[in-house]
Amino acid sequence: MADELKRRLVHASGSGLVALYLLASYLEIGLTWEYFRVLMVVLAVGTIGLEVVRLYAGLEWWLYEKLTREYEQDQFAGYGYYMLSMTVVVLVFEPAIALPAMLMLALGDPISGAVSDDTLRTVKGPKVLGTMFVVSAGIATPFLLGTPLAIVAAALGATLADGIKIRVGDVIVDDNLTIPIYAAVLAWLALEFGPI
Template identity: 45%
Template sequence: MPLPAAEWRAEVEFERRLVHSGGTLYPVPYLLGWFTWTETRYFLVAALAVVLTLEFLRLVVGFDHALYQKLIREYETDSIAGYALYQVSMTGVVLLLNPTLAIPAMWMLSLGDPVSGALGDNDATEAKRPAAWIAMFLVSLSLALLFTVPAFGTGVGIAVALAGAVLAAIADGLPPIIRGVAVDDNLTIPPAAAGGMLLAVTVLGVGV
């Protein structure tokens, strides 16, 4: 028996968030000493190639299957899906930055965004509720501190983490609108967070 529409949407959103959080595992082999950072970069590039191939097959060739139907929102049917933008932003920060800044920026998307999403039932073009902003900021700050304080010391580490968390919360809670279309936060959160931390590091004159 089919689920009622509200229950179906809730189930789909839960499954999306579960997949979303899976990106947290990307840097784990590096953190455990199994991969070098260079090997991590190669892995992310390979994963991006697979994702872009799947999107090409879906959008151009018309190849579709149950996974797409379960995890892609209606407005993504004829455009690049959020999971592909997620992979682009994750790969971008890994290629451009070192682990101290890249990993927390990745985790702000994979862990912070699902938490704030669970607290904010909003349209893609609408700002999120204050509770979602606060949750995103606190989760992002906590994740960043795990890396910035050991790398830069307490004072500088907190400042760098704050810069990343503030911009991550803004990117998550207030989507930029270009020609009436909201830019997916899967694309904006990691570069915004990483950019904030990199700016703070540069202003404070510490090396990374």
């Protein structure tokens, strides 16, 4: 249980990236969206590099033991998907879409995990789905204010990614990869093609 709490806290720490961008923008200290994109690419490449070294060169830090799950010991770990998906949404979308999508992963996922019963089901229970939707809609609202369809679409995307396990062959697609991407894509579709 203690390791699970640590994992959730580390997960939530990703919200610091969004806070960094927003604070820098507010204080006008030069972290433009273009520079933020570069920062995210550097972090993602560094994360992937660490994973390659861990998996193929046998790097074993105590941190890996505490923060990765047992099934991740011999495969690409969730934190790699986390950084990769956040970077993808930052590169593809504008801040109003990308930032809440990042927060849905950083904050929504651990909150929904806290109310989950941790059973391995293809579709999570109504309590977990409802929690993820409400939290995600709350996260999206300040960013997409005035566009309720986009708020609902982003929250729905995050909820589907978190709540439904997708299996490709023998591999279950990690929701750290899908939550921000689904949320951002559905928000973008709502903004582009929804009623004005």
